[in-house]
Amino acid sequence: MKHMLIGTLTAASTLLAAPAVADTKLVVAGSEAVDSLLDRMAVKFDEILNAKAGELFDVNLIRGQSLGNATQVMEQHQAGSVDVMYSRPDWFTSNVQDFQVLSWGFTFRDREHMQTFLESDIFDGMNQQVVDKMGVRILSVAVDQPRILYTREPVSSVDDVQGMKMRVPGIKAYLKLWETIGTVPTQVAWAEAFLALKTGAVDGAEADASGAYSQKFHVAAPNITLTNHLMSSAHISVNEAKWNSLTAEQQQVLQAAATEAVNWMSETALGDSMATLDKMVAEGATVSEIDNGPFSEKARAGVTEMEAEGLWSSGLWQKIRDLEG
Secondary structure (H helix, E strand, O other): OEEEEOOOOOHHHHHOOOOOOOOEEEEEEOOOOOOOHHHHHHHHHHHHHHHHHOOOEEEEEEOOOOOOOHHHHHHHHHHOOOOEEEEOHHHHOOOOHHHHHHHOOOOOOOHHHHHHHHOOHHHHHHHHHHHHHHOEEEEEEEEEEEEEEEEOOOOOOHHHHOOOEEEEOOOHHHHHHHHHHOOEEEEOOHHHHHHHHHHOOOOEEEEEHHHHHHOOHHHHOOEEEEEEEEEEEEEEEEEHHHHHHOOHHHHHHHHHHHHHHHHHHHHHHHHHHHHHHHHHHHOOOEEEOOOOHHHHHHHHHOHHHHHHOOOOOOOHHHHHHHOOO
16 A cells, blocks of 8 residues: 655654554655655655555655654654654764764765775664664665755855855764865755855855755856765665564565665666756856865865764774775
């Protein structure tokens, strides 16, 4: 059975946990803009799950920000009213400090390096921390699109961003990174970022191409710079108590559906990014490449300070850098 909702979830489905039998209720939610890459990943997951075992799960897929922002949905995920969440590992940082390293720019050389890390024992250990500290289990994770810069004025060098008011999410590593680069980090909710750019409350923002296009960043900030400072990743996770309530068959089906959907997202990401940039250009934006060297040097210089402050475990950044991929 299948129910796709874009709106408020009924009290029965949010508050009651169904037993692990046929037609187990499964609340799936995130906070991504409708039709963004992660939103489409969630739709794909829903389709795969119903095709594989529609008789095992009664799925309620809640799209958009009907349940709130990412932090609010994560809280509901931990509490168990959201069984499955689609999001980015960055949002585990409030409880597992090591995930802050994913938000530190220029840590990963390229997509291959990032995926090697996500499949490593290092990441497995971080996932176990998520289980132990948050009661949530990452079922599958993969690299998606690089994050790039959107600004009201052109950027041709690191000098151009000095003192720039940069929109960032409420994640400490983002704040510290852009402070280290020389900008003035400004926390603005994702849903309010376009208005902040349009009105000049912030001068710039950063995001992957699909996410930025869904929010029309390129309309308010038409200067796009391919900094590729972060290799984003996306995951599908399950509430641990819910996971433990499922039968072995249900766990296997849920795991397989998550893996297939996340892999689809990763394969789609690169082509989507290029096609989306082309659409932005057609709609009036300008896309420019840039020498990342000066940015990278500034970011690297802040690693020792970040580890001294306990932003992530000492030596973790170098362990990741040493991975071959």
